[in-house]
Amino acid sequence: MSGGFERWQTFAWLFLLxxxxxxxxxxxxxxxxxxTLIEIKPDEVRVQINMNPGVQVADxxxxxxxxxxxxxxxxxxxxxxxxxxxxxxxxxxDEERLKLEFLDATFxxxxxxxxxxxxxxxxxxxxxxxxxxxxxxxxxxxxxHHQPQLSVYLLNAVLPxxxxxxxxxxxxxxxxxxxxxxxSFKPAAHDN
Amino acid sequence: xxxxxxxAILFILARPGFNVLAEEAGQSATDSPAGKIEAAAKHFLTTxxxxxxxxxxxxxxxxxxxxxxxxxxVSMVSRAGVRMGDLNQGQRDAVWAVLAAALSRVGYxxxxxxxxxxxxxxxxxxxGRAMFGMDQYFVSFLGxxxxxxxxxxxxxxxxxxxxxxxxxxxxxxxxxxxAAQPAIYEIEGKTTRPLGRENDKAFTLxxxxxxxxxxxxxxxxxxxxxVLGPGRDGQTIQPExxxxxxxxxxxxxxxxxxxxxxxxxxxxxxxxxxxxEVKKDMEQTWFAWSGPTQNGSxxxxxxxxxxxxxxxxxxxxxxxxxxxxxTIYRDPTNEYGLKWWPK
Numbered sequence: 001m002s003g004g005f006e007r008w009q010t011f012a013w014l015f016l017l018x019x020x021x022x023x024x025x026x027x028x029x030x031x032x033x034x035x036t037l038i039e040i041k042p043d044e045v046r047v048q049i050n051m052n053p054g055v056q057v058a059d060x061x062x063x064x065x066x067x068x069x070x071x072x073x074x075x076x077x078x079x080x081x082x083x084x085x086x087x088x089x090x091x092x093x094d095e096e097r098l099k100l101e102f103l104d105a106t107f108x109x110x111x112x113x114x115x116x117x118x119x120x121x122x123x124x125x126x127x128x129x130x131x132x133x134x135x136x137x138x139x140x141x142x143x144x145h146h147q148p149q150l151s152v153y154l155l156n157a158v159l160p161x162x163x164x165x166x167x168x169x170x171x172x173x174x175x176x177x178x179x180x181x182x183x184s185f186k187p188a189a190h191d192n
Numbered sequence: 193x194x195x196x197x198x199x200a201i202l203f204i205l206a207r208p209g210f211n212v213l214a215e216e217a218g219q220s221a222t223d224s225p226a227g228k229i230e231a232a233a234k235h236f237l238t239t240x241x242x243x244x245x246x247x248x249x250x251x252x253x254x255x256x257x258x259x260x261x262x263x264x265x266v267s268m269v270s271r272a273g274v275r276m277g278d279l280n281q282g283q284r285d286a287v288w289a290v291l292a293a294a295l296s297r298v299g300y301x302x303x304x305x306x307x308x309x310x311x312x313x314x315x316x317x318x319x320g321r322a323m324f325g326m327d328q329y330f331v332s333f334l335g336x337x338x339x340x341x342x343x344x345x346x347x348x349x350x351x352x353x354x355x356x357x358x359x360x361x362x363x364x365x366x367x368x369x370x371a372a373q374p375a376i377y378e379i380e381g382k383t384t385r386p387l388g389r390e391n392d393k394a395f396t397l398x399x400x401x402x403x404x405x406x407x408x409x410x411x412x413x414x415x416x417x418x419v420l421g422p423g424r425d426g427q428t429i430q431p432e433x434x435x436x437x438x439x440x441x442x443x444x445x446x447x448x449x450x451x452x453x454x455x456x457x458x459x460x461x462x463x464x465x466x467x468x469e470v471k472k473d474m475e476q477t478w479f480a481w482s483g484p485t486q487n488g489s490x491x492x493x494x495x496x497x498x499x500x501x502x503x504x505x506x507x508x509x510x511x512x513x514x515x516x517x518x519t520i521y522r523d524p525t526n527e528y529g530l531k532w533w534p535k
Contacts, residue, residue, distance in 0.1 A: 033416065
């Protein structure tokens with residue numbers, strides 16, 4: 001989790017930016033869209049977050065990434081930010097808390113992010129301790145606690161690529177920062 | 193006299209709907225929808241000088257250009273092609289004639305109304321920046337206009353991205369983005385709602401469901417944006433809401449009719465083929481809703497079937513969300529007409 005001081009600084013950025021800018025036109029300005037896709041596979045769970053910071057909050061987001069403030073996001077800076085983001089997520093399969101492993105991240109150029117048109121994508125995966133999931137009904141739970149003061153959220157299950165996984169129901173909190181995906185797992189006959 | 197005659201012919205060819213005149217005249221070269229679109233596109237190219245033609249044309253396999261579309265203004269996300277503001281009136285008319293041939297009458301009207309809404313934003317611009325308005329739309333072709341071979345027309349700018357892939361008698365709009373702000377405005381005393389029919393049909397459908405069906409259809413969370421909007425090519429999500437199999441015949445008809453507001457943007461012949469395909473899958477097509485069910489409210493909805501995905505999302509971005517709408521149309525099995533590409 002980010003420290004209290006970092007959170008305070010993010011608040012300060014947001015206040016200054018929003019207070020200092022008039023609404024010229026109505027596109028996403030003062031919020032960051034965090035759209036999460038969760039793909040459930042028989043042996044792992046993949047998580048992808050696409051972030052689109054609005055123009056008025058882009059500096060606050062970039063400030064967390066471009067730590068030397070040179071206007072460029074290096075691989076090291078990007079990975080550091082993505083790993084910090086991963087720590088602010090929680091994923092569980094049934095009662096088991098899963099450890100999310102950072103896979104890769106892509107960042108559009110800083111000018112694009114500043115314009116409110118840039119995208120940040122972070123890919124992660126997690127595997128349960130016992131790789132062979134039992135047949136039957138299960139639940140994947142997800143929580144996103146990354147920059148709640150800036151963000152709006154979308155949370156969706158990816159259409160499973162295997163017939164062994166069938167999504168039964170998706171439940172989300174009102175703002176979609178947290179949710180539960182109910183699914184059934186029926187291994188192919190030769191897997192039994 | 194001959195010059196006037198030539199001009200008159202060019203005017204007829206360039207005006208929207210010339211294909212109808214051509215059809216009435218029984219001109220064999222433009223008898224098929226694909227032939228009419230090809231003829232209109234080739235005519236447009238003849239109105240351009242060499243530099244403009246170079247800007248307008250891309251290779252069919254130019255992946256970067258194919259994906260160069262957005263909901264955002266062109267000043268924020270640059271487009272390529274020929275800018276409408278750089279064309280003279282005859283050339284602009286020729287662009288509109290291409291769209292008139294490629295789109296249905298209602299689709300063409302919708303596109304004009306979306307551009308008209310953006311023109312309203314342009315008139316309200318005070319700081320001299322040219323972000324909005326009719327001049328800020330771009331047209332381009334990928335591949336050569338043809339009645340038989342695959343090629344593509346792109347027309348778009350702020351709140352509009354038409355990606356029309358054509359291959360002989362086949363055609364698709366997937367993926368395309370329609371949107372409107374303001375979503376309701378007056379022009380010459382007449383109220384215009386570019387996405388009004390979509391909105392009204394959706395509210396009629398959600399209110400035609402029984403209480404139990406509505407409970408299934410409604411997603412219990414705010415939908416703040418399109419899930420598979422611009423930039424989300426290739427992603428697929430789990431369908432939600434109520435499945436077509438749980439609707440009665442009348443409700444399924446209403447759902448299909450709602451989907452026709454997007455599918456029917458394309459010219460009638462090509463849209464009919466797609467409508468038949470979607471109709472066949474209606475029992476596997478889902479309808480999801482988020483928000484109040486009283487017409488006039490801001491509500492999100494999604495139609496998702498084996499070969500179609502449609503989202504309608506009011507934008508909660510400071511203004512009145514019912515006056516700023518984004519939508520997306522996709523076909524997960526045939527984005528950019530992939531199944532018709534040369535192998």
